[in-house]
Every structure is written in structure tokens, then in C-alpha cells.
Amino acid sequence: MITVSHYLVVAALMFAIGLIGVMRRKNLLMLFFATEILLNAVNVALAALSNHFGDLTGQMFAFFIIAIAASEVAVGLGLLIVWYKRTGRLDLDELTTMKG
Amino acid sequence: MFEVISFYFFAIVTLGAFWITVMSKSALYSMTALAMGMIMISGFFFLLNADFLGVVQIIVYTGAVMAIYAFGMMFFDTIKEVKEKNPSNILIFVLGGLSALLVVIIFAAPMYSEHINALYPMVTQTLGEGDQAIEQVVLNSESVGVVLFTKYLIPFEVAAVMLLVAMIAGIVLAGKKMDESLTLMSDAEIEERGF
Numbered sequence: 001m002i003t004v005s006h007y008l009v010v011a012a013l014m015f016a017i018g019l020i021g022v023m024r025r026k027n028l029l030m031l032f033f034a035t036e037i038l039l040n041a042v043n044v045a046l047a048a049l050s051n052h053f054g055d056l057t058g059q060m061f062a063f064f065i066i067a068i069a070a071s072e073v074a075v076g077l078g079l080l081i082v083w084y085k086r087t088g089r090l091d092l093d094e095l096t097t098m099k100g
Numbered sequence: 101m102f103e104v105i106s107f108y109f110f111a112i113v114t115l116g117a118f119w120i121t122v123m124s125k126s127a128l129y130s131m132t133a134l135a136m137g138m139i140m141i142s143g144f145f146f147l148l149n150a151d152f153l154g155v156v157q158i159i160v161y162t163g164a165v166m167a168i169y170a171f172g173m174m175f176f177d178t179i180k181e182v183k184e185k186n187p188s189n190i191l192i193f194v195l196g197g198l199s200a201l202l203v204v205i206i207f208a209a210p211m212y213s214e215h216i217n218a219l220y221p222m223v224t225q226t227l228g229e230g231d232q233a234i235e236q237v238v239l240n241s242e243s244v245g246v247v248l249f250t251k252y253l254i255p256f257e258v259a260a261v262m263l264l265v266a267m268i269a270g271i272v273l274a275g276k277k278m279d280e281s282l283t284l285m286s287d288a289e290i291e292e293r294g295f
Contacts, residue, residue, distance in 0.1 A: 078273025
């Protein structure tokens with residue numbers, strides 16, 4: 001029997017994978033992929049709790065998270081393209097113009 | 101039984117695909133694995149009676165977001181391996197695990213609270229009469245529509261404006277030099293202007 005805890009554990013594992021990706025990736029495009037994993041993990045947790053309580057609010061929040069993810073990708077990828085045109089690299093370590 | 105098998109199948113495939121996404125050296129493999137994981141996550145939503153959310157997951161994530169990534173990667177050099185020095189020390193894995201544990205606690209806390217009532221319960225309707233009456237859950241997309249266009253109408257409109265702003269921002273940022281046609285120029289001209 002699959003309970004809500006199973007779904008939460010899977011969501012937590014997904015979140016852990018996404019966090020490991022965010023922390024060890026140095027390429028900006030790969031960093032974006034890792035943030036998508038984080039957002040998806042939370043969506044699964046929200047849908048599981050929504051089903052557990054028989055309440056639709058969790059699904060509503062998942063919808064808005066999806067909308068935010070879509071707009072984040074549009075703006076972020078535009079910025080990445082501009083940065084790649086200017087420098088030819090996508091390395092996080094080179095974004096150090098504010099270094100004191 | 102069917103639910104158990106499908107849950108474990110989706111869980112293993114999703115986690116494997118996401119692990120490839122995080123660890124792969126090639127951007128192309130990474131993106132493909134991410135698209136596969138997204139499709140498998142929609143399987144979770146169908147299992148959780150969130151049909152509409154599952155369909156939106158496929159359409160928006162795999163259809164729109166991954167397509168944007170695919171188009172965006174045409175600007176980048178994706179064939180060569182990504183060179184990055186990955187600090188693969190144990191600290192990162194420990195921190196990732198601990199933060200994920202925190203997320204579980206955040207999401208599990210309301211489960212053990214006794215003061216939670218469903219404000220927007222899944223709508224049910226009664227079919228038949230007398231002894232044969234059965235309670236049936238109205239289609240998920242129908243009840244989602246009712247809640248989305250009553251309680252969450254303002255956030256819905258704000259999200260629409262946000263998507264419009266994001267679209268304009270994406271066009272302005274990525275569409276520099278779009279007033280010059282690359283297809284009508286000769287090769288020498290393109291070389292000269294340095295596209």
C-alpha cells in the first residue's frame with residue numbers, strides 16, 4: 001500500500017538530487033536544470049499532500065509554481081544567451097565582477 | 101497492486117533520470133534525461149488523482165520548457181563536453197541530504213496537526229437514489245476549474261501578467277540584432293559583421 005509518506009520520501013530524494021546539482025555544478029545551463037528538479041520535487045510533495053487531505057489547494061500552488069518555472073526559464077535563458085554572446089563561456093566562476 | 105508497481109517504477113526511473121541530469125558531463129544528455137524525468141513525474145500526478153496537473157506537467161514542462169531549452173542550446177556549443185571543476189566532496193552530499201530532510205519535516209508537519217480541515221474539498225456528487233446511491237468524485241479538471249476561477253482568480257491573472265512580462269523579457273534579451281536578416285545576407289557579410 002502506497003501512502004503519502006512514500007511520495008514525500010521520493011520528493012525529498014528528488015530535492016536532495018537537485019540540491020547536490022545546484023551546489024556542485026559550475027556550468028550555468030546545468031545549474032538551471034538542477035533548479036527545475038527542485039521545483040518538480042516540491043510539486044510532487046504538494047500534489048501528494050493535496051491528495052492526502054482531499055483538498056485542492058496544494059494542486060493550485062503546484063500550478064502557480066509551474067507558471068513561475070516557465071517564466072524563470074524564459075528570462076534566465078535570455079540572460080544566458082546574452083552572456084554567452086559577450087564572453088563565449090557559461091562558467092559560474094567567471095561571474096566575479098563584484099569581487100572586492 | 102497496480103498502484104504499488106507503478107509507483108516504484110516511476111520513482112526509480114525519475115530518480116535515475118534526475119541523477120543522470122545532475123552528474124552528466126554532456127549538456128545534451130543532461131537535457132534529455134531531464135525531459136524523461138519530467139514525463140515520469142506526470143505519472144505521479146496521475147496516480148495522485150491530479151489528472152489536470154499531470155496534463156499541465158506534460159504540456160508546460162516537456163512541451164514548452166524543454167523546447168525552450170532545446171532552442172536555447174542552439175546558441176551554445178553543446179557537442180563538446182562541459183569543462184567544469186566539480187567539487188565532489190562529501191560536504192555537498194551531506195548538506196544536500198540534510199536540506200532535503202528539512203523539506204520532509206516542513207511538508208510532514210501539517211500531516212500530524214489535528215487542526216487541518218479541507219477548505220476546498222474535492223467536489224463529490226451523488227449518483228442514483230436510495231440504497232444504490234454512490235458518491236462519485238467529479239472530474240479533477242472540473243473541480244480545479246471551479247476553484248481556480250473563484251478563489252484563485254487574482255493570482256491566476258497576476259500569473260498571466262507575469263508570463264507576459266517574462267515573454268517580453270525573453271524576446272528583448274535574446275532577440276538582439278533581430279532587425280538584420282541572416283538569411284538574406286551573403287556569407288561574407290555575415291563573417292564581416294561577426295554574428
